Amino acid sequence: MTLDLHRCALEVAPDLLGALVVVRGPEGEVAVRLTEVEAYEGARDPGSHAYRGPTPRTAPMFAPAGRLYVYFTYGMHWCANVVCGPDGTASAVLLRAGEVVTGLELARSRRPAARRDVDLGRGPARLAQALGLTGADSDLVLRRGGRAEVRPPVAAPAEIRTGPRVGVAGPGGDPGEFPWRFWIPGEPTVSTYRPGKARAPRVPGTPGAPRTPGAPRTPDVPGTPARHTGT
DNA sequence: CCGGTGATATCCT
DNA sequence: GGATATCACCGGC
Numbered sequence: 001m002t003l004d005l006h007r008c009a010l011e012v013a014p015d016l017l018g019a020l021v022v023v024r025g026p027e028g029e030v031a032v033r034l035t036e037v038e039a040y041e042g043a044r045d046p047g048s049h050a051y052r053g054p055t056p057r058t059a060p061m062f063a064p065a066g067r068l069y070v071y072f073t074y075g076m077h078w079c080a081n082v083v084c085g086p087d088g089t090a091s092a093v094l095l096r097a098g099e100v101v102t103g104l105e106l107a108r109s110r111r112p113a114a115r116r117d118v119d120l121g122r123g124p125a126r127l128a129q130a131l132g133l134t135g136a137d138s139d140l141v142l143r144r145g146g147r148a149e150v151r152p153p154v155a156a157p158a159e160i161r162t163g164p165r166v167g168v169a170g171p172g173g174d175p176g177e178f179p180w181r182f183w184i185p186g187e188p189t190v191s192t193y194r195p196g197k198a199r200a201p202r203v204p205g206t207p208g209a210p211r212t213p214g215a216p217r218t219p220d221v222p223g224t225p226a227r228h229t230g231t
Numbered sequence: 232c233c234g235g236t237g238a239t240a241t242c243c244t
Numbered sequence: 245g246g247a248t249a250t251c252a253c254c255g256g257c
Contacts, residue, residue: 038252047252057239074253075236081252094252113255125253135238167252 003152005065005084009039009091012084013182014160016093018153020101023131025147028106030131032098032121036183036190038165040081042090047165047172047180050090060139061090068148070128070138077125080133082142082150096124096166096181099189107131123191157184166191 003015022031040048042061049071054062060069061083069081069092085091098121100107107120107130114120121127128134133148142149162182164175172178183190 040252049252055240071252072238073251075238077253079252096252123253165252
């Protein structure tokens with residue numbers, strides 16, 4: 001089975017479930033089996049970093065498919081994406097969670113805070129840390145036998161679930177329009193995030209007007225509600 | 232639940 | 245140039 005990254009993220013994302021991400025470095029090799037990903041569809045996707053056009057940071061997303069886009073967030077975390085899509089587009093798939101299958105000792109040493117092995121790659125920043133990926137790897141081209149590669153699943157997962165993306169504020173987080181998170185049900189490495197804190201009102205000094213009550217709960221996502229902030 | 236932490240983008244002068 | 249708001253999050257309480 002081959003894994004064609006020259007397709008849009010929505011098609012690639014489910015095919016990445018069960019795939020192996022292998023990263024090699026001086027200290028050795030760590031490989032993870034992906035259990036949770038999210039699609040970002042570039043220019044037409046208000047949740048994507050590419051939505052407002054290219055910037056120095058997002059340049060790798062606009063480059064040809066088959067490379068990494070790694071960004072820094074919240075002052076301390078790296079998150080890794082696989083750039084995909086036809087040339088000239090800016091699609092990418094965020095690697096949200098996975099199970100460490102080789103290099104367990106190395107992964108543990110990189111993630112001393114993890115108390116159980118399932119926590120090594122449970123969440124995008126944890127996964128990147130376990131793999132040893134940082135901004136230095138943004139724009140890195142995936143190559144067989146190179147520093148980083150992606151191997152297609154040996155067997156496709158028996159079942160795949162979809163739901164709204166985690167932590168995407170505004171229209172891009174709308175569960176109805178962008179159910180672009182994909183995961184393998186029953187996997188202990190699939191991250192279950194606490195709902196985020198409601199955002200403070202925009203205008204300082206105004207008392208926080210209560211949000212519309214009875215907003216529809218996310219339909220399709222047992223046990224893992226997406227954080228639903230913004231607007 | 233909360234706070235840490237700093238890059239990035241977007242607004243301003 | 246500077247000020248401000250936002251953030252594909254994590255860990256510890």
